[in-house]
Amino acid sequence: MEPKEISRRNFIRVSGLASAALCLGVYFPASAKEEVIVSKAAADARGIEMNAWLQIDTDGKVTITDHRAEMGQGSFQSVPQIVAEELEVDLKDVNVIFAQGNPKKYGSQITGGSSTIRGSYKQLLHLSATARTVLIMAAANKWAVPVSECYAESGNVIHKPSGKKFHYGELVVDASKLEAPKEIQLKKISEYKLIRKPLNRRDTPIKTNGEAIFGLDKRLPGMLYAVVERNPRMRGTLKSFDSTAALKVPGVKKVFKVQMKVYDTTRDGVVIVATSTWAAMQGRKALHVVWDDSGFEHVNTIDIVKRQEELLKTSEGISFKTQGDPDGVLKQSSNTIDVIYQTPYQAHSAMEPLNCIAHYQPDKIEVWGPIQAPDWIQGNLSDEFKIPKENVVVNMTFLGGGFGRKAFLDYPYEATLISKEIGAPVQVVWSREDDTTQGPFRPGIAYRCQGAIANGEISAIKFRVAGQNLDHWQGGKRDKPNSSTDEGFVKPYFNSIKNISFSDINFELPIPPMWWRSVYASTHGFGYESFMNEMAALAGKDQLDFRREYLKDERCQKLIDRMEEVSGWKSRKKNEGYGVAITECFNTTVGQIVKVSRHTDGKVKIDQVWAVMDCGWYVNPDIIRAQVEGSVLMALGAATIHEITFKDGLPEQRNFYNYLMPRMSDMPPVEVHIMENTADAGGVGEPGLPPFSPALTDAIYDLTGNRIRKLPFDMNKV
Amino acid sequence: MISLNVNGKQHQIDADPNMPLLWAIRDILGLTGTKYGCGAAQCGACTVHMNGEAVRSCVTKLNRAAGQQIVTIEGLSANNNHPLQLAWNELNVPQCGYCQSGQLMSAAVLLRENLNPTDQDIDDAMSGNICRCGTYQRIRAAIHKAAHIQQEAAKI
Amino acid sequence: MSAPLSSIATTKRVVLFTMVSFITVIIMQSFKTETSLKNDDTKPVKDSIGSVKAFMSVYKVLMSPRCMNCHPSGEAPLQGDDSHIHTMNIKRGTDGKGMYAARCSNCHQNENTAGLHMPPGNPKWGLPPAKMKMVFQGRTPHQLALQILDPKQNGGRTKAQLIDHMANDELVGWGWHPGDGRTLPPMSRSAFVAQVKLWIAKGAYAPSAN
Structure with missing residues (x-):
């Protein structure tokens, strides 16, 4: 790209x-x-x-x-x-x-x-x-x-x-x-008169008076509405369904089987087409479906976690990168740590649930929706429906959030299938429960991190990763390591750590995984940077000084100086916990410092988050600040509030009542600083997310002495 | 036929009295500023005013809404100039924007009942509205700003 | 709220109360042969052991999530069978009906909304008001018994009014019709009311502080 x-x-x-x-x-x-x-x-x-x-x-x-x-x-x-x-x-x-x-x-x-x-x-x-x-x-x-x-x-x-x-x-x-x-x-x-200026966003007025048209708001003449009862277990098939009662619901027009493609597998469903969203939803309630869930593993979170731990203990995995001889050094070292970090599965939960309008005509397809990947969808629909690309029109509306889930092909494909069957434009609406339960999810990944300190310096680091590999779902070979094995890790570390290795252990499940805001860095950042904090502690060094020592690159040095300055690092007090993390992804490096303290109610609260972003050339500093504020909140939710767990192959969380979201009262104050330089532009929408959870858990360690190695954790219990 | 008064306009609609107000507003009246987010009164994206209260239209059936005064985001002000809308624009609150109709409708009730809300008041009033983009910090600042705008306007 | 509306509500309540009282009398007459109600209300036979035993049954109901969740020790209502603090940072407010944009009736309808995890509902949905919090959560049987009997802490109710509240209040009654997925209190409402009556009839003793 x-x-x-x-x-x-x-x-x-x-x-x-x-x-x-x-x-x-x-x-x-x-x-x-x-x-x-x-x-x-x-x-x-x-x-x-x-x-x-x-x-x-x-x-x-x-x-x-x-x-x-x-x-x-x-x-x-x-x-x-x-x-x-x-x-x-x-x-x-x-x-x-x-x-x-x-x-x-x-x-x-x-x-x-x-x-x-x-x-x-x-x-x-x-x-x-x-x-x-x-x-x-x-x-x-x-x-x-x-x-x-x-x-x-x-x-x-x-x-x-x-x-x-x-x-x-x-x-x-x-x-x-x-x-x-x-x-x-x-x-x-x-x-520059406009670039680098915090100009007001031109889409704000229409987002404050209801005028902005999101996918779900788009209307076409003659458009019908549809909802789909899909097999709650990915890979299950449809045995039979009885639509008699559903068809009696006023407004329900048609009920039929539809099979959505998800990567190279399928998800069976029964679609209810009606004259309004509500009628379709009522029809769905009246529908009776029997699924065949045989022939594939029904995953359980408890087993996923156990298997990952087992693999990390027994397997070396496929080498992604080796520098020096970390294995040899680790064997001879006396001052070592060997720990496992664990992260959960997550749903994307954009506020606008998935939806798509499709209008299939014999020689033309047109779709409208909250779409992150219009070009990709155009190619896919053209291939699937054998219609030349120039006759496949993919229209983007505003997106009510995306976070990666709307950069996928399944929902426009399914909508097009439905439109083809009924011969009319149709809006397919996913309920919140559909959106939460049907994935694909961000994979939960586990890390085994080993390191040795000699004379106060890092003498070796060895990282092993066990988690689902997105490459495998896109035609990638199984004998290759995950192409993003070191995503999130700040590159200049490689210049100063002589003995270091990364390897990827194949970990397969029948459920498809998906990219999520900041992709692998969202979990790798927690494993790798938490571990760097553990190494700093083992070396008896200040976490920020430790970074300064190992990130010699000039931009990193300046970033660290800025972190120190804005957070008042040198004047931090007793009874305050300060945590640090620096991660890099999409050509942007972000350092965060989190400050926590124990409040009078006995609970540990986040008092302040400082984020410093070096994204090189940039356009609008206020938009960048907003992106980082949002990244921090999204990371906070994934670190402390929600996770997707599976039982008997079914995700256990369904809606915001059990896939809880951070709310106004959970938002910590976030202060964002942008480094000024003329380097090539890096990304800004995602790189603010990965450093938050390792910085937060480091701050909690600083305050309580308790190192958190598994996400999510309950802030009320630290 | 159900009689609905939305944004000061009277409508007679032919719909199931058990249909939530949300779907009548969006699919029948065509006012799409009010959003579907969860259908379970969990996220606040569907918040509208009913007789001045910030009700969640996804669980409010038409038979409750009938004959009441309903105001949606489209009716919050004549010209996108409610003090909250002015503050939202000045501080660039929305990111994706999907939850903001609900946020504004909730904030409007707070600001009507409390001319100078504290951070605690904002937490108490606004925690029923989820924003996945994480605009909470700006919403908080914008409510304070709107309170200020409102107070200044009252002086004139 | 305009005057005509509230007077309509009052009228309705009076009618309802009259009907309920009438029904109660009929029911009570039909129970006349029951041993537990044989005691003449005007001349109670004091029995501290029996009274305390009855209260312990009452206590189990009051401390069940269906009752306790709206009688929390803090300012926030509780939710669910595990009585966790209500998500969304919901607060009691002055009148017990929530605050600002987070008023109870913004989500809680006059009736339960169908479906698991959907908002339960009742026309009177809310917590006790700020000036009369009637906390159940965390109270020992001793404390709760004394509190319930104290008109300064029970909404100014006499014993007869307490019985009436337990037996006839619409919101109390919701506890036995809690909607999808919520467990019921440990006994039926009639059994509960019988125990309340027994507790009071036998002297309204509070269990000992120990």
Whole structure:
């Protein structure tokens, strides 16, 4: 998902053909290594399919297509903020629309891996600067003055000596006939007027008055509603069903079997199609279904945990990375620790339950929904239903949260199957119980961490990981270690720890796993960074100094300085517990310090969380702060409040009454700081999550002497 | 026929009196600002005002709502200018935004009954509304801000 | 609340009370032959052992989750058969009906909402008010017996009114119709009321403090 660099300037062309608007986009040639910025006119002339990423009409109206989902992470604000900066237009004059899924036009559109900005910002900057440049050239030509005497500001090109000006709308026709220069001058960070500013989000007004349309809010003429009674055990099949009573419920139109694909397996269900959501839900209650749950293991959490522990004790696993000879050093060391860390399964529980509208027509499919991966869904529906990609239209609405679950294919596929069967557009609604129980879940992972300290220094570290491997569900080979085995671990550690190894132990279950906010770092971070705190304690060193010693990289050193400064690390008092963790994922490093104390009611409370993020080049500091505040809360829930457990193959939690969520009264104060540098942009939506739980448990250790190695734990009992 | 008064407008709807108000508002009246989150009065995403109280429309049947004064997020203010909406916008409260209709409707009851709520009051009033994005800290700040906006407006 | 509405409610309550009293009289007459009720209410035969024994049965009911959950020691109601603190940081408030956007009736309807874990309901749903908390949770039998008998702590009720409350109060009665998935108190309501009456008839003794 890494962006391709725009390396060959001579690929940037603006066509000489007449056009009603200046319409620029990036073209991703199937054969070439680089994408190309082209105008619409040029693209049409060459039969190229391009994205209309940026369009300026003759009345000067600017329209930007947001190619990524808006699920709270702020693409709806940050993408235009980038474009308006280099284009030199006022943000208020910029209209934003969501793209449809089309990787040929936009490259990867998956909103995952914290990729919205880091995956596209360079293209967006170049695209916008190109447009500005040709507009200036067009104006200079009209006035017959040198380009150097002209500049752009607020949607106008101004001739400096005379003060004459054209607004962009007056220039687009001429500009679209020009050829763009090979070298485009981008602004310096110091020249930014919009980027790096905490501008208000443009989607806030419609999210405070009920106007924003989420997937569940989308309506189509003639649309029916459906709910599906799916087998509560993944892999079970449908034996029989009796729809007699369901069909008698007023509004219920049709009841039939539907089989949803989940990776390479299936989930059987019976769908109830009705004239309203409520009628469909009533029909479901009246439905009688018999499942066949034979022929596969019914998992129990108790066994999962036991098996992981057993594997960690008996198996070496597949080596992911070995540096030096940790096994040899560990054998000869006297000052060692050997501990197991454990993390639970989790549901995503976005506030908007899964849903999707599909309209299947013989030669065309159109879907609407809260979708993180429109391009992927387009490809999948095209393959599954044998309809050419260009006739599969995937529309993104606002997402009421995603956290990875809405970057999947199952729910649009199922909706399309249902629409095909009934021959009408249909909205398939997942109940909260469906959303909580049907997974796929974030896998619970266990870690065996061994380490040795000699002369106050780390002499060896050995990590073994036992947990479900997402690679295996996507065609990955079983003899390969999990490709994300060290996700979350801060890379500069490798430069200073001579003897270190990571290995991955195959751990298979019949239930499919899924990425969840910050993916493997969400659990690895807890294992690895908790262990670094244990090593610091074994070495008799301050946790922050210990990090400073092993993270020699300049950016890390600065990050640690900042953590020390903002948290008042050196002036911490008795009866206060302070914990530390630093993790890295999606090219961003985040350090957190958590402060806890025992309150008068006898309970340990979180008094403060300080987060310092180094994400390199960034767009909107307020959006970043919000993302980190949210990441901390999500981590708090997963560390202290909820988990998915299985009994006899069934998830035991169903809704917020037993899959509890942190609430207003649980929210600790979170202070977020962003490092200023010019490094390449990293992600911001996820990297704030992994360091929280190890920092929290470290703070509790600092206060109580009790090291928590298993999540979730009860804050009321520490 | 059930008589519903929503945002000051009278509606006659033909629906099962056991249907929760939520589905009537969303699927029949087409007011989709009120959200389905749990269907069990656990998350508050469906909060609307009924005679001024912040009821959970997912468990409030039409036969209870009939004839009462219902206000949804679409009717909270004429122009997105309730002090809470102003504060929400100023402090960039929403992330995904899905829970925010319910958050605002709950906060509006708090702010009506308590002109200057403390953090404890906010905890007591707002803990029935789940936000999975973690905007609680900003909701808290925005309620304080809205109280201030409201007090300033009262001085004029 | 406007005047006409509350007067309608009062009228309704009076009618209900009259009906219930009438039914109670009929029931009591039909029980006249029962030994436990043979004692003339006006001339009780004091029996401290029998009274305490009856109270211990009463106590078991009062301390069951269906009763105790709304008579908590703190400001928050309790939930479930394990009597955990009500999620959502719910608080009693002045009138016992919750606070601000977290009023009981915002979720708790006039009747139970069907389904496991769905909000139970009753028109009177709520906790005792702040000025009369009537705490059951954590009370020993001795403490609870004295508290229940004390008009300053029991809502100003005489013994007869206490019996009436236990026998006829609509919200107390909810305990025996708690909705899906909630266990019932350890005895039927009629058996419970019989024990309350027996306790009082035999002298309303409190179990000893030890």
